[in-house]
Amino acid sequence: MTERIIPNHHIIEKLKLSNLAFEVDRVISVPVMKTHMYAGVTLSIKNMKGCLYQRDKTRLHRIKSNPPDIHKGKCLDYGICDLMKLLYPDYAILDATTCMEGFGPSGGTPVEMNMVISSHDALSVDLTAIQLMGMKPDAIAHLNLVREDRNLKIEDIHVHPVDFLKWSRKFRLASEQDLQQNYHNPSVVEKGACSACHAAMLQFFRYHHQEYENSPAVTIAFGGDLTAEDLHPADGSPVVLVGNCTAKFRNSTISWCKGCPPVPSQIVRTINAGKTLDD
Ligand code: SF4
Missing domain, CATH: 3.40.50.12280 (Rossmann fold)
Structure with a gap:
């Protein structure tokens, strides 16, 4: 276990993570495409919560303070954004073969998409994925916050093939x-x-x-x-x-x-x- 101070944090000062994430040459996030009842989606950015140590995995769900700007996101969204300041993946491979819609991440229903989306930029993968899930590029709060931190513009993301949205499908959400x-x-x-x-x-x-x-x-x-x-x-x-x-x-x-x-x-x-x- 390693405890790391988060530079310029939004809401969490430090987090405990697995040592392994800092010992390997490259960190590759390999999530399954899913809706998530609190974060909206769980894709290659939110997948990195898996590197948090034991009870710190649920700590981002238990933040009691107010979020810096409730119009931009909940505490969980800001917590995910803070985690990205410590451990942004070097590459992302999104498994969108059999996905999940509805009450994800564990109570939803399967959706066959038969796709894989990959990039050296995890945020670009996620922003492409949510459009394939039938959402607008700014629909997910934690992705908006990470995008703001990393100064990434939607128009700077180049997807191949360019007509990728012909394979999009509206995923059912849940509350x-x-x-x-x-x-x-x-x-x-x-x-x-x-x-x-x-x-x-x-x-x-x-x-x-x-x-x-x-x-x-x-x-x-x-x-x-x-x-x-x-x-x-x-x-x-x-x-x-x-x-x-x-x-x-x-x-x-x-x-x-x-x-x-x-x-x-x-x-x-x-x-x-x-x-x-x-x-
Ligand atoms: S509400 Fe209390 S008991 Fe329930 S998960 Fe949160 S901290 Fe734990």
């Missing part, structure tokens, strides 16, 4: 609101949770919602800003606390699911057990 409008049990109370816990809840609803359609009402509460009043929902349903942030209330409800972020299958086990599990 958390889509899920919560569709599923009414469990109910959710959230205050101050970071994007890692939101992502876990999205996965929970996507894969397990059907198990609760005809079950007694239950409320899931998560986030570090919950108060004691939040543990008494109007419908009187039992409350299951989710995530280490809520541990301070663990003796006030029927059950608590640990994890930072929690694992969706463990949330299921905790709800079904109706008590806090030890493992």
